[in-house]
Amino acid sequence: MRDDKEGPFSHSLTNLHRGHAAATRGLSRRAMLRNVGATGLSLAVSPALADELVKLPFASGPRERPVTHAFPQKGDMILQRVRPPLLETPMEVFDRGVFTPNEQFYVRWHWAEIPNSVDVNTFRLAVRGHVDRTLSLSIPDMIGDLPRVELAAVNQCSGNSRGLFAPRVPGAQWGHGAMGNAKWTGVRLKDVLDRAGIKAGAVQVRFRGLDEPVVPEAPTFRKSLAIDHARDGEVMIAYAMNGEQLPLLNGFPLRLIVPGWYSTYWVKMLSDIEVLDKVDDNYWMAVAYTIPDTPHASIAPGQTGVKMVPINRMVPRSFFTNIADGASFAAGTRVPVRGIAFGGDAGVAKVEVSSDGGKSWQPTRLGDDFGKYGFRQWQTDLALADKGDHALMVRCTNSSGEVQPDTPNWNTSGFMLNVIETVQVKAV
Amino acid sequence: MLKRLFVIGGFGSVLLSSTPARVQDLPTIKSTTVELPAGDALFPGGASADAINNNCLACHSPDMVLNQPPLPKATWEAEVHKMINTYKAPINEADVPAIVSYLMKTKGKD
Numbered sequence: 001m002r003d004d005k006e007g008p009f010s011h012s013l014t015n016l017h018r019g020h021a022a023a024t025r026g027l028s029r030r031a032m033l034r035n036v037g038a039t040g041l042s043l044a045v046s047p048a049l050a051d052e053l054v055k056l057p058f059a060s061g062p063r064e065r066p067v068t069h070a071f072p073q074k075g076d077m078i079l080q081r082v083r084p085p086l087l088e089t090p091m092e093v094f095d096r097g098v099f100t101p102n103e104q105f106y107v108r109w110h111w112a113e114i115p116n117s118v119d120v121n122t123f124r125l126a127v128r129g130h131v132d133r134t135l136s137l138s139i140p141d142m143i144g145d146l147p148r149v150e151l152a153a154v155n156q157c158s159g160n161s162r163g164l165f166a167p168r169v170p171g172a173q174w175g176h177g178a179m180g181n182a183k184w185t186g187v188r189l190k191d192v193l194d195r196a197g198i199k200a201g202a203v204q205v206r207f208r209g210l211d212e213p214v215v216p217e218a219p220t221f222r223k224s225l226a227i228d229h230a231r232d233g234e235v236m237i238a239y240a241m242n243g244e245q246l247p248l249l250n251g252f253p254l255r256l257i258v259p260g261w262y263s264t265y266w267v268k269m270l271s272d273i274e275v276l277d278k279v280d281d282n283y284w285m286a287v288a289y290t291i292p293d294t295p296h297a298s299i300a301p302g303q304t305g306v307k308m309v310p311i312n313r314m315v316p317r318s319f320f321t322n323i324a325d326g327a328s329f330a331a332g333t334r335v336p337v338r339g340i341a342f343g344g345d346a347g348v349a350k351v352e353v354s355s356d357g358g359k360s361w362q363p364t365r366l367g368d369d370f371g372k373y374g375f376r377q378w379q380t381d382l383a384l385a386d387k388g389d390h391a392l393m394v395r396c397t398n399s400s401g402e403v404q405p406d407t408p409n410w411n412t413s414g415f416m417l418n419v420i421e422t423v424q425v426k427a428v
Numbered sequence: 429m430l431k432r433l434f435v436i437g438g439f440g441s442v443l444l445s446s447t448p449a450r451v452q453d454l455p456t457i458k459s460t461t462v463e464l465p466a467g468d469a470l471f472p473g474g475a476s477a478d479a480i481n482n483n484c485l486a487c488h489s490p491d492m493v494l495n496q497p498p499l500p501k502a503t504w505e506a507e508v509h510k511m512i513n514t515y516k517a518p519i520n521e522a523d524v525p526a527i528v529s530y531l532m533k534t535k536g537k538d
Binding site for chain 1: 454455456457458459460461462463464465466467469486487488489491492494495496497498499503507514515516517518
């Protein structure tokens with residue numbers, strides 16, 4: 001594909017083009033493939049993108065990331081990758097409430113061909129495949145003709161917290177901020193499928209969005225759900241997020257919502273729904289986003305020959321949001337601690353904290369319950385009687401009785417970390 | 429009752445309405461056009477970065493690589509070949525050793 005005859009002059013032109021046609025649509029990026037070159041004209045991180053640095057709590061570097069507000073419809077975000085965008089939510093956002101504001105909701109794209117413009121008058125969602133009637137739904141169709149539903153649900157990247165894996169693994173080096181909770185408004189997927197009429201023998205439903213790989217031969221991002229899951233009445237197609245239309249980078253105009261499951265299934269810019277009469281064997285289901293079929297999806301580093309299955313339901317997690325590693329407090333006083341928790345594919349039953357490294361646990365008070373799939377705030381206070389170092393820990397038990405493990409899980413993809421979180425503080 | 433007191437004291441001011449079932453007026457869904465940052469930075473290192481700059485920037489900006497932890501050579505070789513074989517990156521096979529060499533120099537681990 002690459003044209004090696006391109007000379008240095010055309011390389012310069014290419015860079016110029018890339019620099020000022022920042023938001024051009026996909027085709028130019030594809031055209032660029034032929035003549036991407038190196039002229040040493042720019043820095044690795046453009047100064048315009050780096051207002052300040054944030055330090056992520058990783059065992060090895062690089063730990064620092066720029067904080068950016070250079071992305072459309074987004075406020076301050078931790079910059080993991082400019083193109084295609086990987087933007088992480090800063091931890092302090094989670095201290096302000098259980099609903100993550102749209103402008104600071106994390107962003108994750110696989111392919112760089114992301115339409116930068118969507119016309120709601122011409123946009124159509126196709127429903128096709130093993131159905132009685134092929135549909136082509138407009139946004140007004142979705143809003144006007146189908147029952148509206150609302151649901152609070154956590155969207156979390158499969159690889160959230162990957163940077164904390166030990167030993168470390170390649171991939172987006174997220175801290176804990178590849179997650180967010182929103183109130184999603186839209187329609188039930190079931191209602192859309194019923195309108196098309198599912199034929200007998202349907203096995204799965206496959207979803208894709210408007211994003212495309214830069215290299216046309218590369219595998220388009222597509223995800224599938226079992227037919228019964230797709231028709232469970234909870235999976236939905238959202239056209240609003242926290243009462244507003246979705247930011248483009250979070251999947252405007254439509255996004256699939258799969259409550260309790262990892263975000264890889266929450267297809268953004270949803271444009272195509274295909275009912276399948278056989279199991280989807282596309283790369284993004286059969287190879288990528290698969291996990292060891294073991295407890296906590298955990299294996300020993302180097303272990304091979306493990307059965308792999310598509311990643312699926314989320315597991316419980318909890319976090320401190322008002323204190324960080326290295327904080328110090330006056331010995332003998334009571335320290336207010338608070339944070340957020342979620343149960344994964346079940347509600348939060350309880351959140352407990354420990355100030356003695358996990359030897360003893362005390363209950364916390366839970367905040368309002370906006371539904372079992374959302375964040376829940378928790379709070380209490382802890383007595384740090386003795387001067388010195390203290391390990392504060394928080395753990396969530398979900399309503400299915402599942403509790404966070406006290407040892408970290410590990411797998412080669414860096415998926416599903418949910419070990420009990422610890423912050424080291426000092427009483428002085 | 430007790431729980432409600434805690435809620436008001438600790439959480440009340442920062443949460444949305446506690447009646448999510450109430451259907452609120454929808455915002456108008458409006459056509460949207462945005463401008464995304466170009467992500468046109470290069471890998472640092474001058475001539476030693478030529479191979480990686482020539483082959484790897486069409487699909488992603490350099491920060492994806494520069495933010496990786498130190499990784500063993502076998503891992504970097506696997507990453508480069510995943511890009512070629514799975515993601516169909518148009519990388520010149522002749523440039524692979526220079527790309528891996530750059531990765532080991534900047535992000536390598538024994």
